[in-house]
Amino acid sequence: MGKDVEVGGHEYGAKDYQDPPPADLFDAEELTKWSFYRAIIAEFIATLLFLYITVLTVIGYKSQTDPAHSSDQCGGVGILGIAWAFGGMIFVLVYCTAGISG
Known part of the structure; x- marks a missing residue:
């Protein structure tokens, strides 16, 4: 990790701090914590709301755009409305769940 690098005549030594060891991919102790289940519940509700809307x-x-039911061409939300629905829901759900699930 600590390599000597020579740049422009200057020598830089090893880092003055130590990196923490890598975390395990799966930690069984996490299954006993409420914050883990709270994050799962928040993600589940956010996904359900996203799909529902x-x-x-x-x-x-x-x-609304089916010609058999309505003859008004401007009666629906349109393609732009669908894009706003998707983008708006992603924004709202990320904003609401970022503090819970990280």
């Missing part, structure tokens, strides 16, 4: 927006767009 975005799928309903797409279904609503499809039914």
Whole structure:
């Protein structure tokens, strides 16, 4: 880790700090902590809300633009509305769950 590097006539020594050891991929002790389950619940609810809102927006767009049900071409949210629904939901869910699940 600590390599000597020579740049422009200057020699830089080893780092003045020590890197922490790498963490294990799976830690059984984490399964006993409430914060782990709280993060799982937050991610599950966020995913459910994301799918619920975005799928309903797409279904609503499809039914509002169906010529058999409505003759109004401007009656739905449109492609831009679907994009805003997806982007808005991602923003809201990341903002709300970032402090819980990291």
